[in-house]
Amino acid sequence: MGHTEYQAVDTVAVVTMSSPPASLFNEELSDSLLADVERASDEGKRALILQADGAVFSGGADVSMFRARTISGARELIGRSMPLIAAIEDAPFPVIAAVHGLCLAAGLELALACDLIVAEESARFAQVEAMIGATTFLGGVYRLAERCGPARAREITFGAEQYTAATFERWNIINRVVPDGELREHALGWAQRLAKGPTAAHAVTKRLVRYGLAHGPREADRYLLDAATPLFESHDMQHAVGELLSQGARKFRANHDQLVFENR
Template sequence: MSEVTFERIDDVAVVTLANPPANTYTAELGDGLLGSVRKAVDEGVRAMVVQAHGPLFSGGADVSMFQDRSGAEARALFAEAFEPIAALEDAPFPVIAAVHGQCLAAGLELALACDLIVAAEGTQFSQTEAKIGATTFLGGVDRLAQRCGPARAKEIVFDAGFHDAATFERWNIVNRVVPADELRDAALTWAQKLAGGPTAAHAVTKQLVQHTLAHGARETDSYLLDVATPLFDTRDMQHAVNLLLTQGVRQFMANHHEVVFAGR
């Protein structure tokens, strides 16, 4: 039975996915994830970690969902399945995926919807959909192309082969690779650092990246005037600017970790 648990550690939400034995992705798991993101937004958390219970992050989607379905039925299924993907990308705080073991197909698409990916050494990644005569249905090839370029994304999806964490880091898909026994601590420490930062600014950064991927840099320059300049009205920015002017650049940069951001 699939389960999604929500834990709050200070200003960080830790969301754990569980659907033994292979943590296959189901509609129920997606609903639980969507509910957890909404809960995190409602509670005003400042960063999130998405992890999985058991020996692997995800073996992909439960393929029984695909059996004897028509194209029209599949369209309705995946239209709903995109809701948690969009929720992760639109969350007004940084989201880190902490992946281990295997991260396959829908599981990889879920990780790609997160802002950052930390992988345990030895993790194996694959978009396996071509093996069942399909393509990536939850935006996998799209988001791979954003991270590693179109040619490499097509290679990953066409071949449906396995790639280790070090390779995915080299291809700019994974941000960091850490020893397996340090995965949770590494992801949580990074999330706590981000949570202590200017989350109002981080939320705008997410919006700017999404906008430029859809519309290009020149249109995003105009969009920036709408979404980024209001940061001048936040306590975060004014507090940091005043510290910079008071301390000088060198001292401020040396002590920047001491700046306390309020996120508004």
């Protein structure tokens, strides 16, 4: 059985997965995570951290779910977790995956749905589905391709090998590597900095990235006219522009941490 713990740290939601002993991904954990992401959105949180307790971030899916499944049963099983992936990607705030230990298979796919990934130096990553004659059932291979290109995505998925955090950072799959023992402090600090920023603009940025990847730059240019231009009428943008013009660029940069964005 898997469950999550939801904690509010000011405007940041911290969601901790718990599915001992190997932090395996299962239907209960998927449902609980989806409820937490939706709760954070309903509560107006401005950033979310996804982390895990125990020795690993995730050992992958609980493969007992895969035994004796028909095609229709498999469609139902996989389809049950797709709303979670969409909810993370569509959340109106930055989502950070904080990874320690092993991050395998479904666990890596879950991290790839997040906007940003920070990992401890000792973390190890893999898409191991090929070992059981499967592929990435939650979209891992094409989300890898978005980050590191199709050739690397195929290499990672075909080979089912484990990779270091340093390698995944070099391949642009994860964003940051931090010393062991500093992960949660770093992730919370990063999330809090993002939460103080223009999260209405961040939400538009997320939509533009997804739209551009799906439809290409030219179509995204047209979409931008509808998605991004409402920011011109937002309090956040007009207030910040006014401060920049009144202070000058150098002073504005120096005082930027004191600028208050209200997400309106």
